[in-house]
Amino acid sequence: MASLAATFGRGAMTNGWVDIKNADVILAMGGNPAENHPCGFKWFIEAKKTRGAKLVAVDPRFTRTAAVADLYAPVRAGSDIAFLLGVIRYAIETKRFHEDYVKLYTNASYLIGEKYGFDDGLFSGFDAGKGEYDKANWGYEADAKSKAYGVDPTLENPRCVFQLLKKHVDRYTPETVEKICGTPKETFLKVCEVVTSTGNAQRVGTITYALGWTQHSVGVQIIRCAAMLQLLLGNVGRPGGGVNALRGHSNIQGATDLAGTFEILPGYLKTPAGPQQTLKDYLESATPTTLNKQAWASMNYWQNYSKFMISLLKAVYGKNATKENDFGYAWLPKVDGNYSWMYIYDDMYRGSSMRVGGKEAVPEGFITFGMNPVGIGPNSSKIINALSKLKWMVVVENYEIETATFWKAPKEYGGPDSSKIPTEVFQLPASGFAEKDGTFTNSARWMQWKWKAIDPPGNSKTDQEILARIFLAVRDLYKKEGGPGADSVLNVTWNYTNPAAPDLGEVLKEINGKAITDIPDPKDKTKMIRTAGQQLENFGQLQDDGSTLCGNWLHLGVYTEAGNNAQRRSTADPTGLGMYHNWGFSWPANRRIMYNRASADAEGKAWDPTRPGIVWNGEKWVGDVPDIKPDSKPGEFGAFIMNAEGVARLFAATLNDGPFPEHYESVEAPVENLLHPKVTSSPVTKKFSSDKDVYGKKEDFPVVCTTYRLTEHYHYWTKHTNILNQLQPGFFVEIPVALAEQKGIANGSKVKVSSARGSIEGVAMVTKRLFPLKINGKEFWQIGFPLHWGYAAGDTGHTGPLANFLTPSAMDPNTWTPEFKTFLVKLEKA
Amino acid sequence: MSVQSLEIRRSSASVWGSPSGMRSVPTVAKYIDTSTCIGCKACEVACQEWNDLPPLSTQQVGTYQTMPTLDAGFWNLIRFDEREVEGGLMWLMRKDQCMHCAEPGCLEACPAPGAIVQYANGIVDVNQDNCIGCGYCETGCPFDVPKFHAKTGKMAKCTLCVDRSSVGLEPACVKACPTGCLHFGTKEDMVALGSLRVDQLKKGGFTTAALYDPQGVGGTSVVTVLAHADHPEWYGLPRDPHVPLGVRFWKNILRPVGLLAIAGAFVAAVGHYFNFGAKQVQGSADSETNLPQV
DSSP: OHHHHHHHSSOSOSSOTGGGGGOSEEEEESOOHHHHOTTTTHHHHHIIIIIOOEEEEEESSOOHHHHTOSEEEEOOTTOHHHHHHHHHHHHHHTTOSOHHHHHHHBGGGBBBOTTOOEETTEETTEETTTTEEOGGGGOBOBOTTTOSBOBOTTSOSTTBHHHHHHHHHTTOOHHHHHHHHOOOHHHHHHHHHHHHTTSSSSOOEEEEEOHHHHSSTTHHHHHHHHHHHHHHTTOTTSTTOSEEEOOSSTTHHHHHHTTOSTTEEGGGEEOOBTTOOSHHHHHHHHSOOOOOOSSSBOOOGGGGHHHHHHHHHHHHHGGGOOTTTGGGGGGSOOBOSOOOHHHHHHHHHHTSBOTTSSOBOOOSEEEEESOOHHHHOSSHHHHHHHHTTOSEEEEEESSOOTTTTGGGOOGGGOOOOGGGOOOEEEEEEBOOGGGSOEEEEOTTOEEEEEOOOSOOOTTOBOHHHHHHHHHHHHHHHHHHHOOTTHHHHHTOOOOOSSTTSOOHHHHHHHHHOEESSOEEETTEEEEEEEOTTOBOOSGGGOOSSSSEEOSOGGGTTSEETTEEGGGOBOOOOTTSSSOOTTBSEETTTTOSSTTGGGGBOTTSOBSSTTSOSEEEOSSSEEESOOSSOTTOOTTSBOSOTTSTTSSBOSSOTTSTTOSSOOOOBOSSOSSOOSSOTTSOBOTTOEEOOSTTOOOOOTTTOOEEEEEEOOTTOOTTTGGGOHHHHTTSOSOEEEEEHHHHHHHTOOTTSEEEEEETTEEEEEEEEEETTSOOEEETTEEEOEEEEEOOOOSOOTTSOOOOOOGGGSOOOEEOTTTOOBOOSOEEEEEEEO | OOOTTSOEEEETTOSSOOOOOSSOOOOEEEEEEGGGOOOOOHHHHHHHHHTTOOOOOOOOSSOSOSOSSOBTTBOOEEEEEEEEETTEEEEEEEEEOOOOBSSOHHHHHOOSTTSEEEETTSOEEEOTTTOOOOOHHHHHOTTOOOEEETTTTEEEOOOTTHHHHTTTOOOHHHHHOSSSOEEEEEHHHHHHHHHHHHHHHHHTTOTTOEEEOOGGGTOBSEEEEETTTTOGGGGTOOSSOOOOHHHHHIIIIIHHHHHHHHHHHHHHHHHHHHHHOOOOOOSOOHHHHTSOOO
């Protein structure tokens, strides 16, 4: 998501599930949608059946998706960037890219400053001591006279993004791709041909991915490759196109929209940091400015940041937030470092935090809510040991999960003896998805209300009741005893009809937001665009003077005076393109395809009239909800309104590991980096240094291993459900036939897989769907296993090893997502 | 149990057949497109849940396939097959279940009157009340479908959700299928849908694609799109299924002859009684237990 935001301006699936049916080519890579998204996969099948679309599957394994694909290419786990940069090189080399689109809607023509460079595996500005880049080296070159961005519309200036990209990817020839990825050259070229067949106005292709790309130490840069490729092919903003992140949980998009991670507030506003002591400091640092004075100006929509933030503060602190007190900004916690979950466990394990340089106290208590840290790892042993140092832990869950019972984890996971663990564990029974009302926000950003089907069993409570009662109890304690941070809690507004179990309809209304006082129309002050108390209709109505409140500006429009729009269920589809504007609510602004201005050419005519996104009718944009000012004439604004430049970024200076992607091996790599052996893995990958954070060498662990999920199970939960256990009863290791023969391993026999962190045993599944790959002339093996098992399976008896006992705690430097998808192991008969 | 609102077209061990035709019902069929099946097994779960079949205890033995074969408690099985052919690897997945033959070998083989019936809409069903669990239907089936249920001592198999289809609902598996590779409707419509898909596949390079609707059993109420129809065995399907000759022989010749023999024997016995009086019993009455079980 970080890479999509850096490229397009927003970090979410650009199009939608249904829209996949409009594609001519579907590249499924870094994901196995048939396995993990079987319901959404119906649209892949629909595209194949109704349009004759070509489905291309690229994966280390021949997957369920590959089984119904038109073309399958094997790739070594962890080499996706080399593969994709190879496709980009092919597109440029053979001129199979959409040149008009690239010139109009990307920063291809923008000039980059002289400080940018790339040499022998390192971008300019690398600080070896810190292990970080100084991104100031990657800035645009402003025009000396106009002070606007310098551009070369002919794309010939050697310092323009297009020429720099061309030079950067020139090394990724089909031969090099074969040497790095193990993909036979002919197969690779076939993929290139099919994928780049959409590099024109007539055809459109989509790319879908999931955790197979995200969960690498270079995950963000893999996704960047896809975003760049789609820009070159002119596939972003168009029906049937886009870069489509397939989210693995029914509401993970909703969770990130509402501050699912520490560094963001609702609506992807930034969490205030230590140096930003006043609201003014904060808004200055968070609001982007633009140098864009080009013919197509930038809307730079983030210039409205203060309206979003102040309306959020009004939603949090209500009447207590006033202009005089910076709307309560001082009460918001300020982060002083990285509080990503892996860092929290690292602190717990060490018993002290080095986050701000000096030693700092670490958490003694921990609430884990709908999350199973021991299962989701990585490096389960470290997490079990970390939890063993807590005084107390609250687990809110439907089942007694591995985390709740970490103190009785089997000995091999290396946890302390349970008699030596001081942690007091409380489990609060939660309710399942069918036992409560609320919304799910799917991958396509559709917010869909769901109604409770049955009451939760026993003492199980809904999430909001659990949270509300904890909040009220903590507030009572502060009222009685005071203490540090009291203001942050005591000033929170909590005006729900039932404070101990808020109705989620009321909460959604608050997220949408309302006018606190009358809001006059700026064009005619005698008229009001909203009167006091009315629900807001769109984020254009937000104010920065405290007269509006809004819990999440991005969700604005979900609950208006018309009612709860997440409950809409109309199947009317006037466009015939599967947009369904009156089904649920799709953020932003009920727009179904983001960046849809790019679906039309400079004059506002659809690139492909059979699949228009929006078109200019002479007065306004019609079709989908336009992702541009609805009455702005073609040529007035750039198509990517969230980027300060107004265009999408082929070159993106905001990521921590480089403005262009580069092939780096995984942290545990089977080979040296063929392109620059001195810099094998990404120089800015995050690793930990405790005694539990050990990484294996290729000499000891020669086999490449990957982990994945199965369609029959859902995460660590469904081993509690026998009807699903029947379908996939236990843990297995998939092993290529020839490797099994070499090791004398029979199908169905027991094998042992070890990494630098531990060993697990499972049943061998000897298969033709994995095979040796030739990497730089030498044969390498890949194996893999699913992750659904663990030691907690209730009374079903379907326990199994924790897959993440073996995975390393190496992380992407932008998102701190661990590298679950590529690590080194050795394989033996058990 | 038989579904009362459905007329029975044929019934096992009935010499003269059942008169039907009061109601006008089309033959129904299920459509399976193996080329768009992703083997997700939603159909397996839907089948278990709709039919109240408890989960079976299985073990991982090195395959994605839930069970080696169908079971009396498991009527719907996705069969997985990895196959290397020229041009690459294939991972074939086919939904295995009762094919609901127009000329059902199970029904022909069944010696218990009314234990296996074929409804007027073509669905072939085991009537648990009448089943004697002899297993003859298993021998009669060219697809190895009916299985013996140890607890009930009866045979069991897919009913094509006759309880759903008789009230206008699609079978549970079809309802659950996420990709749309399953459909349900009249046989005519399903064959038409299959032909369309086969044409698409042929245009897409699968020159041997065809609809599997084997005529050796009179056609089936489960029609299956195969991309490689020249090799039905890759999908675990017999190339040219027939009701076994032995079953045909027993059903069409031996059984009527046997019944005539019984009638003859009865007439002879009565005549003998009137002519010669009761027989003095010595030991067991072997000649009577040798009669076919009816």
